[in-house]
Amino acid sequence: MYHAANPVREFDAAAPRRRERALEDLEGGFARWRLAWALARGDITHRYRGSVLGPFWLTISTGVMLTALGILYAKLFKMDVASYLPWLSVSLIVWAVISQVVTDATTSLTGAEGVIRQMPLPYTVHALRVVFRNAVVAAHNLPLIFVVFAVFGVMPSWTVVLAIPGLLLLGVAGFAASIFLGMICARFRDIPPIVGSVMQIAFFVSPVIWKPEMVGHWEPFLPINPFFALMETIRAPLMGTTGGIVVWLTAVFWTGVLAALAWTFFARFRGRIAFWV
């Protein structure tokens, strides 16, 4: 009844055709987006199994943190709460999405060890799962921004729609990161803690809690920081500006660099993943 057309699988160690196999993996992974989606949904529902509010705890904890930090930081930086808190909430929520994607990317393959060693499956499914899982989490947090806007009477301008390509760009970068980091973290188990520390440093050196104009004449150099470029393509539209062409170009550039790195690694070492995890 469910008999598939007789598939033929060939492998010759003398001619591994790595590039073709990596492409097939990519195709097969996207063809199984339903599986990646079901797994991602399962990840979220399992995490909150038996809880009354479920994934809305994500929303609540972010909300509580925003209120606390907003009031404290406005006092520390001597800024007006009404102008600072909306900006800070957008910053923190967008940063949380980025940092969670990076952290999840490090375990994209090692976390699926059980499946990888037992059944043949395109590895890109696991990267897609990370992207979908984080999209679900983001969908619970991003609406908070509009709650904060409503509280402080900020009217979002038409530029808000530009946040959508910004988020899509982040999705592409997250997918590439899940493959690249997932692979090197499977091979070298010291990488995940390093990534953790880097993300902590990145939080402070990127303009998340401080505003870009505070660095004065260094401001034009900020897009050298890929985290800033990617974050600004989402944050600026939400705050009512386009972010400027330089930010968008650098964000696309960094995503391209990451994708190229991921592809090179994936094409070369895909066959080794099952031995690494």
Place this chain on the structure above:
Amino acid sequence: MALVDVAGLAIEFPLYHHNARSLKQRILASSPLRLKKDEDNRIVVAALRDLTFRIGNGERVALVGPNGAGKTTLLRTIAGVYEPVAGTLRVEGEIGSLIDPAAGMDPLLTGRENVVLRALYRGLTEADGRALADEVAGFAGLGEFFEVPIRGYSAGMSVRLSFAMATAMTPSILLMDEWFLAGDSDFMKKAETRLSKLVTDAEILIIATHDMSIVRKWCTRAIRLEGGRILADGTVDEVLGAETVT
């Protein structure tokens, strides 16, 4: 037409997450066994070495041999999990693998939801999965437990579910590790009927087992592996000949 054709196949497991240096000093100097250095100076375990065989339509093959002979590794390689470091592998036909009953199962989902999930793993849609679930429910005979999260299942119940799931997809090549013997005798009878039906449909069965009575009852051919090499390959009587049934 199903076919498994293997020539000069080798699989090596690098020992990555160990202290390679001390391991080298301790084992490598004296070891004539399966630990060796590859060309990049890494320590590897030669899991399968220079295997050549061809399994055609209608063959029921038993992989026999001591623990660590490479039986399960060979099954996984045929399934497409591991890429060989040497040799060629050609597999024609849809593969159904019963290597690890828990693979791809979510313990928090019910039996029915797990069947749908498995269908997604196989690249089918949710609708296909739901249709499949009804079919599996009938064969597995789990009754109301089919709607209960599988982490509450007994070992035998999970085996029933996995077996029903893997064979409901009518694979042309069925790969099986011996865990499925955990079913009760009632279920074993059903399983046997279904397996013989699968095989009479001119497909391939490859089973790794220590149970010689299973081999004699179900298989037409046996391959004896030891230390990752083929020691003997022939009809069941040729390979097991001298051995008494235990």
